[in-house]
Every structure is written in C-alpha cells, then in structure tokens.
Amino acid sequence: MAGLSRALNSLALLVVCAVLLFVLYWEIMRGELPGALGLLQRAAL
Numbered sequence: 001m002a003g004l005s006r007a008l009n010s011l012a013l014l015v016v017c018a019v020l021l022f023v024l025y026w027e028i029m030r031g032e033l034p035g036a037l038g039l040l041q042r043a044a045l
Contacts, residue, residue, distance in 0.1 A: 002006070020040075023039075027039075
C-alpha cells in the first residue's frame with residue numbers, strides 16, 4: 001500500500017508540474033509573460 005501511495009504522490013506532483021509548465025507556455029504564447037512571472041512569484045511565496 002505504501003508503494004501505491006508514493007506512486008500516486010509522485011504522479012500528482014508530475015501533473016502539477018505539467019500544468020504549471022503549460023500555463024507558463026500559454027502565457028508566453030499570448031505575450032503576457034510579466035503576468036505569468038508575477039503569478040509564479042505569488043505561488044512561490
């Protein structure tokens with residue numbers, strides 16, 4: 001059971017990272033990078 005929990009945990013982390021990368025890419029494509037950077041800074045704090 002512990003192995004399954006760890007696998008789900010790392011999968012969730014991977015999904016979160018993928019979503020963040022996608023959002024960052026989307027903001028760059030729209031040309032609103034400063035907004036994305038501000039969002040990342042807020043998320044990091």
